[in-house]
Amino acid sequence: EPEVTQTPSHQVTQMGQEVILRCVPISNHLYFYWYRQILGQKVEFLVSFYNNEISEKSEIFDDQFSVERPDGSNFTLKIRSTKLEDSAMYFCASSLSGGGSDTQYFGPGTRLTVL
């Protein structure tokens, strides 16, 4: 069964450093998402992406964040200058359509630790 994959599973970085989190969505899906979950808190939407551009972003997704689909398979989240509060589990998801009833399939997550 097709699945969303994410690399790395765990990333440790120093405050102020840039990180790139990578995701490979399900191959025929067209809509891509990033969510994050700070330890002990709820899963929060960050951004959605369709047709090579951002469809929607949350207030969390400020200028330090960017997303890209550099080729036909990868979908990346870049944090330009990490802060301590960026420490969280980051989940990538994809869906076939952007409809409200469509299932979003989640990857296993990347745990980002900012020291």
Add this chain to the structure above:
Amino acid sequence: AQSVTQLGSHVSVSEGALVLLRCNYSSSVPPYLFWYVQYPNQGLQLLLKYTTGATLVKGINGFEAEFKKSETSFHLTKPSAHMSDAAEYFCAVSSYGGATNKLIFGTGTLLAVQP
């Protein structure tokens, strides 16, 4: 705007007992509702979803949920808990109608199953 409330951050049941995890939603439009499960160190896996039609929805692993519009609820149940059901469960509502669909999650319920 849509929102989800999960009552009970921790639920403990005995193996073989009924599992009941509560979820109430708020939505200004007909809701699309989801239950996801997160096993330790894993991503989010869809258990079941309600879109339209039959209000009793059956999912994987013997779970089911009933959409009750009058009570704005979408509680998750399983008649007989198994040790392997120990996980965190998230209720989510789809926020749609704008640029894209995004999931609004509840705070999660950690289910413990006692032998």
